[in-house]
Amino acid sequence: MFDWLCAACAVEYPAGEQPPAACPICLDERQYVPLTGQAWTSLQQLSDQGSRVDITEAEPDLYILSAAPEAGIGQHAKLVRTSGGNLLWDPTGYVDEAAAERVKALGGAEYVVASHPHMYGAQSTWARLLDATVLVAEADRNWVQRADPRIDTFTGDVELLPGVTLRTIGGHFPGSSIVHWAEGAEGRGVVLAGDTFFPGPSGRWVTFMRSYPNAIPMSAPVVGRVAAAVAAHPFDRAYGNFGNRIMSDARGAVLRSADRYIAWVSGANDHLT
Numbered sequence: 001m002f003d004w005l006c007a008a009c010a011v012e013y014p015a016g017e018q019p020p021a022a023c024p025i026c027l028d029e030r031q032y033v034p035l036t037g038q039a040w041t042s043l044q045q046l047s048d049q050g051s052r053v054d055i056t057e058a059e060p061d062l063y064i065l066s067a068a069p070e071a072g073i074g075q076h077a078k079l080v081r082t083s084g085g086n087l088l089w090d091p092t093g094y095v096d097e098a099a100a101e102r103v104k105a106l107g108g109a110e111y112v113v114a115s116h117p118h119m120y121g122a123q124s125t126w127a128r129l130l131d132a133t134v135l136v137a138e139a140d141r142n143w144v145q146r147a148d149p150r151i152d153t154f155t156g157d158v159e160l161l162p163g164v165t166l167r168t169i170g171g172h173f174p175g176s177s178i179v180h181w182a183e184g185a186e187g188r189g190v191v192l193a194g195d196t197f198f199p200g201p202s203g204r205w206v207t208f209m210r211s212y213p214n215a216i217p218m219s220a221p222v223v224g225r226v227a228a229a230v231a232a233h234p235f236d237r238a239y240g241n242f243g244n245r246i247m248s249d250a251r252g253a254v255l256r257s258a259d260r261y262i263a264w265v266s267g268a269n270d271h272l273t
Helices: 043-048 097-105 123-130 138-143 220-230 250-265
Strands: 004-006 040-042 052-059 062-068 077-082 085-089 111-113 133-137 151-154 157-161 164-168 177-181 190-194 237-240
Touching (some): 040 043, 052 097, 097 123, 111 123, 111 157, 123 133, 133 138, 138 151, 220 250, 237 250
Parallel strands (some): 085 111, 111 133, 133 151
Antiparallel strands (some): 004 040, 077 085, 177 190
């Protein structure tokens, strides 16, 4: 029996002797099937190839987890520690018992949550190894490819742990979510963005997209709605899901980036083209 993963996105599928026929997540317009076609791997195969999970400290009580070599999309998971328990966010597509033991040494995790379906990774395997609950946005529940009794759903805003609020924003997916961590950045607040907004390379601007790999935009009203929802609570720092981050004035970056985006897609800047 193999714990199957789509090789392109590393989202988990039911265990079995044979892989599924196709990955619906990659067939969707927000992702893609590579030119080489649908391919599959498994946790067992990746382990045999020497895969591991690296863990580094980003700031006090926030740790970054990354699979090496990259698994699928290659997201960087986050472990947020609080006095009331821990959250594993955007779980990697690879996990093994050694990685789980290192997370347990940091306090384990009560919850495993992905910002949106592209980040589901090996969520149920992580949860099993950590004895955690998987939370999935109700609006995106049909994208889960591997059913598991540990999976529960959420809607709206949920305070999962002291000072850690899971917030449903929408946009990229109807259930796209962020985490607002009030105690992060020395008490100035941190947002874990997933792909709900994407910090750019300058560390001063972000963007918003329906599809990042296929460059499909969102409308001006949706971007305005997303930015307003993200900015509804104060925060100073933001972490994306690929090592991208904004270290200060991240809330301001979201708002001014939304204004810039809206100006371009609404035609206000057409005279510059």
